[in-house]
Amino acid sequence: MTTAHSEEALKALMLLSLDGDEAAYRRLLAALRLLLVGYYSRRMAAAAKADMEDLVQETLLALHSRRSTYDRERPFTAWFFSIARYKLIDHHRGRGGRRLAETELGEEIESDFSEDALTASVDVERLLHGLSPRQRELIRQVKLEGQSVADTASRTGQSESAVKVGIHRALKALAEKMRGTS
Structure with a gap:
């Protein structure tokens, strides 16, 4: 199940937009706007919320101007939220909030969107791709989702x-694949 704001869905929209699909680009911007409003509202003081819409627009403009630099092989959300984070840091610095900006630099972007988690997810999917569909499903249910053997059975x-x-x-097949013996 893919949600409209998942890495998979957002990356697909970005790739389509890079290939010239204007409708996909409009859908991408709308989805990202919603994510940015949530992202900035959790990170900005109440007094600064009036600036939030400007910050959202600046971030979307930065995305537009940097679209050509996006590496299609990398996770999209990590790339995008790094732009958002630096826009927020610039906002705080412009208002003399150096301490707040330094705090933001040390913070993880989003638990669902951290680049390490996304990279690990991609690696797991690559490994699972070498298994039969039946084996893949068993590993997903029991080892990744934590379901019991009885429930899976x-x-x-x-x-x-x-x-x-x-x-x-x-x-065993995964271990052999990782060792390079299969």
């Missing part, structure tokens, strides 16, 4: 033993 119509064996074989 009933959901997939397999015995608990078959699920355990499937997971064991999938993990």
Whole structure:
């Protein structure tokens, strides 16, 4: 399930917009505007909220002017929120809020959008891609989502033993792949 504000959905819109799809670009800007309002409202003092709309517009303009620098192989949200973060830092510095700006530099952008988490997610997906669809689903349900073997067995119509064996074989295949022996 992909939400309109997920990395996958936003990156797809960005890639389409880079390829000339104007409707995708308008949808991307609308989605990013909503994310920016939430992002800035959590990080700005009540007195500065009046400046929030200007900051949102500045960030979207910066995105527009830097679109050509986006590396299609990198996570989009990490790239975009780094622009947003630096716009916020510039805003605080312009108002003499150096201490607030320094605090912001040390803060993680968003737990769902940290570049390390996104990169790890991409790496996991690459690894899982080498497995059979059945093995991939077992690993996702039990190891990544934390579902029980019993629940997974009933959901997939397999015995608990078959699920355990499937997971064991999938993990063995992943280990071999990581060692480069497969």
